[in-house]
Amino acid sequence: MPYHFYNTISQLRQNEELVLYDRVLHFSEEDEQLVKDFLKIEYETESLNYPFTPPSCNAAAALWGAKTVYTACQLILYRENKEAELPLLLPVYNNEMDAAAILSADLCLRFLPQALQQTKNIDPDDALIAVLENHLQQWHYSGIGYVLNAATVNFDTVFANECMQQLYIDRVIQKKDMQRAMLPLLQKKITAAMGIYSATFWKELNSDKTHE
Template sequence: MDLPEFLIQLGENGLAVVSDQETIGGAVEEIVRGWDAVQRQNLPGTAPDLVPAAATWAAIRLYRGCQALVCREIPPAEMAAFLREPCPCPESPAVDYSVDLVFRFLPDLLAIARRVSTDDPLVTELLALARAWPLSSVGMEGVGTVNAARLLRDPCLRQLYIDRILLSGDTARLNDDAVRAAAKAALGAYPELAPEIATALQTTP
């Protein structure tokens, strides 16, 4: 299964198959544009523009991560070097949004990798990606400190980020003063909507 087929199956079923071949082939822009169109219908406000190159970069990382999970003969150093290759697009909310179209599946990949082995080098690399892309890693355990400043600058991504925190009960994200303030404002007079977050907001300085 090449990369476009992988993405189609992932989008339709939440599950996909990877091959052990080196070539990933094919263009993914049409697929991610379709995901973008669907995503925009359910977003709180207007999302940043899609950056196809960023989404494609993320798609290749996700595909390779899945390969590393099932093709255990891939040398850890080779796997790490590939997953650490930086996104070629300048940092921006638009890039965060575009990468998230694909990396929203990252928590599932990490959960499967941890079931194989918590000491697997793949887990370490996936956690590094999770820290670098905080919009996609809300709710993931063990991520550590993230920088959400870019997300908070964009009204749509800020609300999406806060909504995910409230929904997942990810209290670790409240270590950021700006995130904590935004979460408190989002809950308002309805703390029962996210009791874990509401409790943490009361106890977090």
């Protein structure tokens, strides 16, 4: 039995390349379990480099993130569904959204901005864009570097966990996401994290602060 879902997700994680092996939107329980087991190992390995005490892997959130990215890319390449079906094919996450869920879903969800940009390149008016952007608006850690309505983002969960907070700040700096860096809730934390290196690593940020 071919494990298209597992093969695609393992390729994505290991090589940062998404390969679709067939037009498949539904998978067997065995295929899903392989993905869950694989992502749990990936999370445990990646979290060794996380600051402070990382939360445990949330397998359900990791699987949801993998399904979201996989399905989004299937829909970009093989659109055979009506617009009204998109929310059903890309459902929201219905469980608790805590630091464990955010970091676990991010294993695959971090690749969603690239899929979104590809969709925009193909058809800027595609209804899929709004559905995916709504996901990123909620899972905004994975959307760092992608232009969203940052003013409406809720940071309560981010600030509730010191590991999550530091990872968020680090990614804003890594992506040089000016939109988020200028938010009052993050600005001082980002400046403090960069310390004396801010002037050389992120000159634009210092320039914007100078002109405030």
